[in-house]
Amino acid sequence: MKKIFVPVFYASLATCLALAAEDFPTAKKNLTPADLAELEGVAASGDARAMFVLGVTYAEGRGVPKDIPKAVAFFERAAAKGDALAQFNLGAMYANGIYFPKDEPKAIQWYLKAAAQGDAKAQFNLGLMYESGSGVAQDDAKAAELFEKAADRVHPDAQFKLGVMYASGRGVPKDEARAVEWYQKAAERGSTSAQFNLGAMYANGIGTSKDNVRAYVWLNLSGIEDEEAKVARQDLEEQLTPEQKVEAQRLQARLADVIKREQQKQPQPR
Numbered sequence: 234m235k236k237i238f239v240p241v242f243y244a245s246l247a248t249c250l251a252l253a254a255e256d257f258p259t260a261k262k263n264l265t266p267a268d269l270a271e272l273e274g275v276a277a278s279g280d281a282r283a284m285f286v287l288g289v290t291y292a293e294g295r296g297v298p299k300d301i302p303k304a305v306a307f308f309e310r311a312a313a314k315g316d317a318l319a320q321f322n323l324g325a326m327y328a329n330g331i332y333f334p335k336d337e338p339k340a341i342q343w344y345l346k347a348a349a350q351g352d353a354k355a356q357f358n359l360g361l362m363y364e365s366g367s368g369v370a371q372d373d374a375k376a377a378e379l380f381e382k383a384a385d386r387v388h389p390d391a392q393f394k395l396g397v398m399y400a401s402g403r404g405v406p407k408d409e410a411r412a413v414e415w416y417q418k419a420a421e422r423g424s425t426s427a428q429f430n431l432g433a434m435y436a437n438g439i440g441t442s443k444d445n446v447r448a449y450v451w452l453n454l455s456g457i458e459d460e461e462a463k464v465a466r467q468d469l470e471e472q473l474t475p476e477q478k479v480e481a482q483r484l485q486a487r488l489a490d491v492i493k494r495e496q497q498k499q500p501q502p503r
Contacts (some may be wrong), residue, residue, distance in 0.1 A: 263296030276307070277305045284311035287320040292332075305332055312343065320347035328358070328368075337368025348379070356383035357391045364394075364404075373404030385417065392419035393427040400430070400440070409440030420451060421488075422495050428455035429462065436469060445469050446477050450485045454492070 256490030268271035269290075275283035288307030291300045295318065308326075324343035327336045341362060347355035363372045365502035377398045383391035396415035399408045413434050432451030435444045449469040451463060473481065 236342070253322065258291075264290060265296065269297065279314070281311045281316035281319065284314070285316050285322070286386050288319065288322075292325055310347070312332045315346075315350070317347040317350040317352040317355070319354050320350075321358075324355060324358065328362075331336075337362065341368050348382070351382075351386065352387040353383040353386035355385070355389065356380075357388050357394075360391065360394065365498075373398070375402030375404075376417050384418070387422070389419045389422040389424040389427070392416075392422070393424045393484035394425060400434075410432070411440075413440040419453075421491055423492055425457060433465075436465065445472050446484060449473060450481050452487060453481075453489060454483060 258293075272283055272287055272290075274481060276287055284307045288304045288306075289295075291297060292304035293299070305326075306321055308319050312323050318398035320343045324330050324340045324341075324347065327343065328340035329335065333339075341359065344355040344359045348359055351374065356379045360376045360383065362369055363379065365371065372442065377395065380395045380398065381393045384395045385485075392415050396403050396412045396419065398412075400412035401407070413431065416427045416431040416434065420431045428451045431454065432448045434448075435451065436441050436448035437443070447475060449466065453468050455462070470478075
């Protein structure tokens, strides 16, 4: 069965806004003039996170007219003062050519600053750039190192990618049992790609004992509907006894509850 690879992911400004709102709840909604004045006062006092939130506010026009030059200026001020979210956001802008001409070396510079502060999103995106050789010399070992840092900070996509690295032996010694462990972590946190790959591992007895019930359940939970996935589920279902089908229904309900709880309790990767 095929291995699914996640595409390059860069958090949107809206995602960053949600993270910033942990410190500034007013950032979740359109700002009133009083909210804006208060936030600008905090930023004027040198608060980097307030600068970042103002940057997102002006970038998205939340209660104010959109003003990209002003937004970028606030992002740059916040990043220069060490705000990891602002540094990550600037990295994403340069990587994608948003508000600036695309410049991968500059993206890497800002990602490195955010990653050094433990920002999992920056660590993950850097890992992807090292894996693909985008703006930097291709280096699977460095990619795996960065994925592991982000994975340890509960970044599901990084956990999945680390599973892929161990399954294929890219950047790390091949270790299918460890691949299953990382797929399991990511799968329980809602990664559909990890759920599919974990199902494939159980179906083929790779890195773990062959288990058609668990294979069938994880493939179902993934919700992946391409032709290969449909055929795989159908083949597995035909192999299950009536008792195993009942067991699969119960297991799927339990695992769906585990996934829901994990997604509710886990913070956004920082």
